[in-house]
Amino acid sequence: MSKPTLRFHNISPSRLDMYAEQILTSMGKNVDIFETPDPSLDKLQHALNEFRQAVSDASYRDKRAMLVRGQKQVALQDIIRLLSFYVSKIAKGNESIILAAGFIPSKEPQPAGATPKAENLMAIPEIGTNQIKLRVKPWKSARMYQFEYRKKEEQGDWEIYFSVKSRCTIENLERFAEYEFRVAYVAADPARIYSDLVSCYVV
Incomplete structure (x- = not known):
């Protein structure tokens, strides 16, 4: 069953910004499907704004600003993660609903099928x-x-x-x-x- 993916491993600030904006825009357009997001889209917008400010402040490589950027990134990722649980409950494996929320659906593992004859020994x-x-x-x-x-x-x-x-x-x-x-x-x-x-x- 497909689920919303997060893809946070080694994600760059710009990619995280784009992913968060994609989720925010998509869920905002489909309020008939996602009536009561948890956390709310307002919280996602607030976390995204704070993250963007932290990224801007850290552009001069100030150590304290970079530390704050890391904290704001974690906070934004936490909200996206909680939203992925909400979307998963609504979608129940339906890829089109997951896409409508701006998330990328996970790929279902494909069975290997029958074992073939070993070749070219x-x-x-x-x-x-x-x-x-x-x-x-x-x-x-x-x-x-x-x-x-x-x-x-x-x-x-x-x-x-x-x-x-x-x-x-x-x-x-x-x-x-x-x-x-x-x-x-x-x-x-x-x-x-x-x-x-x-x-x-x-x-």
Whole structure:
């Protein structure tokens, strides 16, 4: 469900001024929707005026004036935050109502959907180390990558190696033996859709 966003992180004074003015103007135009804003628009206007004066006073880099500007910025942000709660109650997730208040709606997270088949698995021998480097095409929704390997001639159980990255190194393999490898993406979907098998000799 969409909610009004604040976007205060590292916001510049000019951007905060514009955002506050946008909210003030938009809610003032839509009084039929926002009949009793809490805090009131008068309080928002007063806080915005004081913030603008503090920004002007701090333009000469006076330390005390800059401190006051910081205090007035926090006060203005607090009023906007409280208004966002009010708008959220009125809108009940309706993006058009949130926009009518001058706020920017939050974006709903999109489900990753079905886990795709892992693609482009490559196995690269590290000469003289008994190691094989594996890498696969990354998938942005993958939480982990489940690499598996076994001796090709034996066709036994798969050994499993989990990695948070789309690459890993399998160590302590038998020299001159041929191994086969596969990988699957690990995501919210519990299905494991393995890549095509790739074979490689340890050299």
